[in-house]
Amino acid sequence: MDQKNKVALISVSNKDGILEFASQLDKRGWRIVSTGGTARLLEEGGLSVTKVSELTGFPEILGGRVKSLHPRIHGGILARRHLSEDQQDLDKQGIECIDMVVTNLYPFVETISREGVNWEEAVENIDIGGPAMVRAAAKNFRDVVVLVNPKSYEKVLEELDTSGDVSFATRSKLSAEAFAHTAEYDSFITQYLYTLQEEENAFPDSVILPFRKSQELRYGENPQQKAAFYKRAAAPEGTVATAYKLQGKELSFNNINDLDAAWELVKEFDETAVVAVKHANPCGVGMAKTVLDSYQKAYEADPVSIFGGIVAVNREIDAATANLMKEIFLEVVVAPSFEKEALEIFEAKPDVRLLTIPLPNDKNQLEAWDYKKISGGMLIQEIDGGSAYPEESEVVTERAPTEEEIRALAFNQMVVKHVKSNAIVVGTSQQTLGVGAGQMNRIGSARIALEHAGEKARGAVLASDAFFPFSDTVEEAARAGVTAIIQPGGSLKDQESIDACNRHGIAMVFTRRRHFKH
Numbered sequence: 001m002d003q004k005n006k007v008a009l010i011s012v013s014n015k016d017g018i019l020e021f022a023s024q025l026d027k028r029g030w031r032i033v034s035t036g037g038t039a040r041l042l043e044e045g046g047l048s049v050t051k052v053s054e055l056t057g058f059p060e061i062l063g064g065r066v067k068s069l070h071p072r073i074h075g076g077i078l079a080r081r082h083l084s085e086d087q088q089d090l091d092k093q094g095i096e097c098i099d100m101v102v103t104n105l106y107p108f109v110e111t112i113s114r115e116g117v118n119w120e121e122a123v124e125n126i127d128i129g130g131p132a133m134v135r136a137a138a139k140n141f142r143d144v145v146v147l148v149n150p151k152s153y154e155k156v157l158e159e160l161d162t163s164g165d166v167s168f169a170t171r172s173k174l175s176a177e178a179f180a181h182t183a184e185y186d187s188f189i190t191q192y193l194y195t196l197q198e199e200e201n202a203f204p205d206s207v208i209l210p211f212r213k214s215q216e217l218r219y220g221e222n223p224q225q226k227a228a229f230y231k232r233a234a235a236p237e238g239t240v241a242t243a244y245k246l247q248g249k250e251l252s253f254n255n256i257n258d259l260d261a262a263w264e265l266v267k268e269f270d271e272t273a274v275v276a277v278k279h280a281n282p283c284g285v286g287m288a289k290t291v292l293d294s295y296q297k298a299y300e301a302d303p304v305s306i307f308g309g310i311v312a313v314n315r316e317i318d319a320a321t322a323n324l325m326k327e328i329f330l331e332v333v334v335a336p337s338f339e340k341e342a343l344e345i346f347e348a349k350p351d352v353r354l355l356t357i358p359l360p361n362d363k364n365q366l367e368a369w370d371y372k373k374i375s376g377g378m379l380i381q382e383i384d385g386g387s388a389y390p391e392e393s394e395v396v397t398e399r400a401p402t403e404e405e406i407r408a409l410a411f412n413q414m415v416v417k418h419v420k421s422n423a424i425v426v427g428t429s430q431q432t433l434g435v436g437a438g439q440m441n442r443i444g445s446a447r448i449a450l451e452h453a454g455e456k457a458r459g460a461v462l463a464s465d466a467f468f469p470f471s472d473t474v475e476e477a478a479r480a481g482v483t484a485i486i487q488p489g490g491s492l493k494d495q496e497s498i499d500a501c502n503r504h505g506i507a508m509v510f511t512r513r514r515h516f517k518h
């Protein structure tokens with residue numbers, strides 16, 4: 001393809017690398033058409049630029065809202081070069097072909113992310129002409145190269161140098177990227193406008209979720225499964241998607257899944273806490289005045305399962321804690337920050353993945369919805385937030401829990417909502433002692449948790465994510481020496497469990513709030 005007199009229309013919000021790219025096109029004989037700030041940048045860089053208004057013969061109006069929405073622009077983009085009737089239309093109207101469109105859109109996400117932005121400012125940053133040009137070029141990719149990502153500039157220049165043209169395969173890939181770009185952009189606008197609705201907890205008729213590929217993973221849950229990690233575009237701070245890796249091997253599919261489980265639990269605690277997770281379930285949780293003591297409690301809760309696990313901390317990790325952590329094999333350690341001395345200690349174990357995630361300012365407002373994929377569809381629900389010991393909690397037994405038992409009940413109920421159902425957690429006010437997860441019946445989970453707690457269950461409390469259908473869990477807890485129980489209540493046979501607790505002198509609290517996690 002003879003590149004002389006080819007026309008590239010360039011109008012970008014993200015100006016990374018655009019001067020260099022346009023300069024390379026100019027050297028190859030391309031003519032540059034541009035608008036606004038992009039035109040000024042290119043002219044200041046020494047390039048000759050044709051303004052869009054010169055091409056259309058019509059000035060920009062409405063404060064720049066209308067500048068590229070014109071037949072001389074869209075006719076030049078959409079004309080099919082292989083159809084003589086399209087060429088006749090161009091000739092009749094004096095329209096020249098546009099062979100490349102380099103456009104990305106107004107910074108809508110950046111605008112709405114700024115504190116204090118009102119809806120009028122947000123709306124002014126909804127791009128209209130840009131998406132129209134992108135979609136037109138992407139539709140006509142056989143004849144027009146469309147570029148929305150600066151990372152693609154080099155690939156296009158390489159092909160222009162090698163063959164004088166851009167291959168059909170590359171054009172079609174760039175077209176797909178362009179449609180993804182506008183689809184993502186529209187999804188942000190949709191989500192923002194829904195937030196302006198007065199109706200609370202409204203589920204819209206359609207949901208579009210913008211995710212961007214962060215990395216290819218070695219494999220998925222199992223070696224035979226391919227996998228990749230996608231991050232939600234503009235993910236809020238305080239989420240796993242915004243984690244920063246300080247050292248260690250690449251994260252695996254299971255690492256990321258377990259990391260999310262650990263972080264979602266540890267950030268719930270206001271006090272200093274450490275959470276150890278194995279296979280997406282907490283195996284040990286400790287809470288104390290210091291990170292070191294919290295870690296020791298989490299470790300001692302289950303020194304077997306923590307091996308090869310994920311550890312999350314909601315405070316800065318100090319040197320003393322790092323020294324203890326390095327004594328065993330851990331896959332991932334995540335915290336808001338690490339002391340310099342702690343990082344130096346971990347250097348002796350370079351494969352351990354160290355990540356930082358800042359604690360959120362408002363831990364209850366990070367995510368409004370929870371998504372669960374099913375075959376052919378998706379379930380959406382509100383996040384299971386709120387207090388572990390809600391105001392509507394009610395003591396239903398003759399004996400009320402002591403202050404220490406109340407603290408223990410709240411602590412273990414916080415943990416149980418992050419354990420796969422059916423879930424039972426046995427522990428004290430600062431440490432889990434046994435976790436029963438994912439069993440097909442509640443008594444099975446209770447037996448696992450109580451067996452793991454052993455003699456330490458005497459004087460401990462028991463938390464359940466759902467009601468007791470029978471009194472058998474209370475009987476098992478009484479034999480183990482448990483002194484207080486917290487559960488939602490709501491079973492037809494609640495009275496049987498209440499009566500059993502009264503016989504054994506166990507205090508029981510109904511929260512009226514279930515915490516299934518499947």
